[in-house]
Amino acid sequence: MFPFISFEWVWDIGHIVFMGSLWYALSILGIGMTYCIIKAAIDTQKKDDTSHHH
Amino acid sequence: MTQEYRKEKKYGMVIDLDKCTGCGACMVACMAENNVPFRDNETDKLKSITWMRVYQLNNGKSYPNEEICYLPRPCMHCEGHNGHSPCVTVCPAIATDYDRETGIVSQIITRCFGCRYCMGACPYHARYFNWWDPVWPDGMEKSLSPNVSPRMRGVVEKCTFCFHRYQLAYEKAASEGRRELRENEYQPSCTQACPAGAITFGDLINKNQAVYKMKKDPRAFRLLERLGTNPKIYYLSSREWVRRAGDNYHPDEETGIVKNHR
Amino acid sequence: MDSAFIPEGVKRCPFSQFLAGLGVVGVVLAWGIYAMLLCWLKGLNQTNMNDSYGFALWIWADLAIIALGGGAFFSGFLKYIVGKDELKNIINFAVLIGFICYSSALLILAIDIGQPLRGWFIFWHANVHSMLTEVAFCLSCYFGVLTIEYIPLILENRKIDKIPFFHNLSHNMHEIMAVFASTGAFLSCFHQGSLGGVAGVLFGRPFAYREGLLVWPWTFFLFTWSAAAYGPCFTIFLTRLLEKITGKKLVKDNVIDLLAKISGWMIFTYIIAKIIDTWYWAAVTVHSKGQTLMDFYDDNMFYGLWILVAEIVVGGIFPALILLTKKGRNSEALLWTAVILACLGVCINRWVMVLQVMAAPVLPFEDWALYYPSWQEVATTILPVAYGIILVMISYRYLPIFPQEKELNPIESY
Numbered sequence: 261m262f263p264f265i266s267f268e269w270v271w272d273i274g275h276i277v278f279m280g281s282l283w284y285a286l287s288i289l290g291i292g293m294t295y296c297i298i299k300a301a302i303d304t305q306k307k308d309d310t311s312h313h314h
Numbered sequence: 315m316t317q318e319y320r321k322e323k324k325y326g327m328v329i330d331l332d333k334c335t336g337c338g339a340c341m342v343a344c345m346a347e348n349n350v351p352f353r354d355n356e357t358d359k360l361k362s363i364t365w366m367r368v369y370q371l372n373n374g375k376s377y378p379n380e381e382i383c384y385l386p387r388p389c390m391h392c393e394g395h396n397g398h399s400p401c402v403t404v405c406p407a408i409a410t411d412y413d414r415e416t417g418i419v420s421q422i423i424t425r426c427f428g429c430r431y432c433m434g435a436c437p438y439h440a441r442y443f444n445w446w447d448p449v450w451p452d453g454m455e456k457s458l459s460p461n462v463s464p465r466m467r468g469v470v471e472k473c474t475f476c477f478h479r480y481q482l483a484y485e486k487a488a489s490e491g492r493r494e495l496r497e498n499e500y501q502p503s504c505t506q507a508c509p510a511g512a513i514t515f516g517d518l519i520n521k522n523q524a525v526y527k528m529k530k531d532p533r534a535f536r537l538l539e540r541l542g543t544n545p546k547i548y549y550l551s552s553r554e555w556v557r558r559a560g561d562n563y564h565p566d567e568e569t570g571i572v573k574n575h576r
Numbered sequence: 577m578d579s580a581f582i583p584e585g586v587k588r589c590p591f592s593q594f595l596a597g598l599g600v601v602g603v604v605l606a607w608g609i610y611a612m613l614l615c616w617l618k619g620l621n622q623t624n625m626n627d628s629y630g631f632a633l634w635i636w637a638d639l640a641i642i643a644l645g646g647g648a649f650f651s652g653f654l655k656y657i658v659g660k661d662e663l664k665n666i667i668n669f670a671v672l673i674g675f676i677c678y679s680s681a682l683l684i685l686a687i688d689i690g691q692p693l694r695g696w697f698i699f700w701h702a703n704v705h706s707m708l709t710e711v712a713f714c715l716s717c718y719f720g721v722l723t724i725e726y727i728p729l730i731l732e733n734r735k736i737d738k739i740p741f742f743h744n745l746s747h748n749m750h751e752i753m754a755v756f757a758s759t760g761a762f763l764s765c766f767h768q769g770s771l772g773g774v775a776g777v778l779f780g781r782p783f784a785y786r787e788g789l790l791v792w793p794w795t796f797f798l799f800t801w802s803a804a805a806y807g808p809c810f811t812i813f814l815t816r817l818l819e820k821i822t823g824k825k826l827v828k829d830n831v832i833d834l835l836a837k838i839s840g841w842m843i844f845t846y847i848i849a850k851i852i853d854t855w856y857w858a859a860v861t862v863h864s865k866g867q868t869l870m871d872f873y874d875d876n877m878f879y880g881l882w883i884l885v886a887e888i889v890v891g892g893i894f895p896a897l898i899l900l901t902k903k904g905r906n907s908e909a910l911l912w913t914a915v916i917l918a919c920l921g922v923c924i925n926r927w928v929m930v931l932q933v934m935a936a937p938v939l940p941f942e943d944w945a946l947y948y949p950s951w952q953e954v955a956t957t958i959l960p961v962a963y964g965i966i967l968v969m970i971s972y973r974y975l976p977i978f979p980q981e982k983e984l985n986p987i988e989s990y
Contacts, residue, residue, distance in 0.1 A: 261699050261700055261701075261702050266700065266701070268408060268701055268702075274704045274705055275704050278702075278704040278709075278710070278713075279702075279704065281766075282713050282717070285717055285759050285762065285763055286717065288755065288756075288759045289717070289720055289721065289724065289756065289759060292724075292752055292755055292756060293724065295748070295752070296745060296748040296749050296752065297745060299744070299748050300741055300742075300744035300745035300747075300748050301741065301744075303740075303744040303748075304740045304741045304744050307740055307744075308740075358626070360626035360627050360628050360629075360945065361626050361627065362627075369941060371941045385941075394779075400778065400779060400780035403705055403706065403777070404706050404707065404708065404777065404778070405703055405706060406698045406702065406703055406706040406708040406709040406712065407697040407698050407700075407701045407702070407703060407709075408701050408702075408703045409697075409701075425697060425701060426690075426691070426694075427689050427690065427691045427692075427694035427695060427697050427698065428620070428689045428690020428691045428694075429688070429689050429690075429698075429708060430630030430631065430690070431630070431631075431706070431708050431774070433627065433630035434630050434631050434778065434781070434933065434934060435778050435780055435781070436780055437780035437781060437938035437939065438780075438939065439627060439628065439939075439942075441627075442627050443620070443625075443627060443630060443690065444690070445619065445620055445621040445625075445626075446619065446621050447619070466691075467619045467620075467621075467690065468619060468620065468689075468690025468691040469690055469691060470690075537939065538780075538938060538939065540864070540865045540866050541779060541780055541782070541865060541938075542779060543779070543780055558940075559940050559941050560940075561866060561940070562865060562866030562867045562871075562938075562940055563866045564863075564866055564868070567866065572866075
């Protein structure tokens, strides 16, 4: 499953295409969720700051 | 690394059905040799484990024209097309493998997680699932073969051509400074147990071994050759109806018209 | 009692009635869990599977619920990629059903394997050439997508939404939902397909085996297509069922009509492809293996030509024709008939591609192997249904699943 770590890993077309697509999809999900969470934290912070000022 | 200097082999069998009496010695020898588990009640054959199973075939006619033939069926160690055995390609965890050095389809029981996809893929029903943990009668544990690990419940097992015997023979040969095995040095237990000498085992691509010549016998056929499984078990029978029972045919087709990948 | 958690402007049954309902379904759930524990603790000898039936009721249930749950990925695809915006009124429910179907499928797979503790081997020691590996990876990933799609719904609960962080998080997730949904559609295409591939690659089993394109047998494409076609029917069926149970209209007719029409066209085109596939398989593939179509529909107590007719004509052509006509879609009775027949049709297809594959003999000297499930198998298959009902009950009560409910069922103000 992991390049360099799993001993079955081979750099052949099957592994590159299959695992490549997998890691690509996982990255999109991971980055997307991280973005949402961080942005939500920042937005919440901002709201707090503005409400303190008023 | 070993591939560089060890010659490629394709171990296989030729089983002479004209000689087989259906005594079942091969089945017994196989079970003892490989620590195959059994239960108190073995009436449900769909849950029994028989790496080597003897089928009883009949010509479908009634007395006095009825004829019987016994057909021992180990794992066919299919080569498929270029090592693509039906079961090996489907295993999701690489728990079964086609060994290009020996042509043996292995089963890594500590890797198998019991999805049973390989059983669905095998048209010969040569693969068996451990529905229970093995329970040996009192004292029998002491007489189990030390060379084969017993399997736990929840994994698939099958005939390995007594691969442990290959390893032992190879170790012995290596200790004598030889790279290659002699024909009689590596023989599975079923082959040795057959009182009629119906089973011959050896390297199918080695011109000096008996199986090489026997597989070219006009009586030879393989099971389900049309599917492209490319099995390494050849059968010999002088009876046409037996050879025809080895595969599916349309009524207008001659027996043995398809001979794939020989 | 729990009114503070119930979405604003909608009416729900009294809390006691809700609890009683949960209790009844909970009994069934407990029965299923008991059977599940038996299978895990005592092993698969609790089932009626055997060496001829390595795959049985469970694998069928897996394939069937994933096909039925296909409504989630296909309506997501239609809304976010094709741009059918009306579907926003049913997509939440489709996502919820998808979430239930996929989590159930994963649970069933975890019960189905002989050594559950080694289940992670399928990821760690993955054989990238096995269709089952593709199933496991895409299924788990797509379940992740469905969870991501379901989370904002939970966050929209009246109480949770009051917490600023969760409010912002749900807003942000909605903003980029198209990205998640398209990743989901991509993953879905592959795992629906690879589930079809599971049977299609079995060249040792002429009943299942199909030729194909590159590494994918025709069943790969047929399964994706049929899940996209039939999945929405299940979404419509459950929406209508929920409307009957709650006695309320939850989704406007034009939304259902649109989804039904698309589903009709998908089933229509799918069934043509399926007929061609069946014909080619019978005339060419099977013939080349020395067998005929009737070898697979004869000589046994259960599998006759009736099952082929039930799948293709009754469960395929009939619902397609009903859903294609405006009259059919507009008639309540005909719509019900169509979606029920469609759901049955796709379930029969999955049944045949699992169970009949195992049942039909390949060696000429072997017989058909028929099988019936043990109570443990039945209970563990009903378990997801009970779990699904409970999740729908809770979600419907506390989350704004149906955006049009408030408008369609105004509460009289005093």
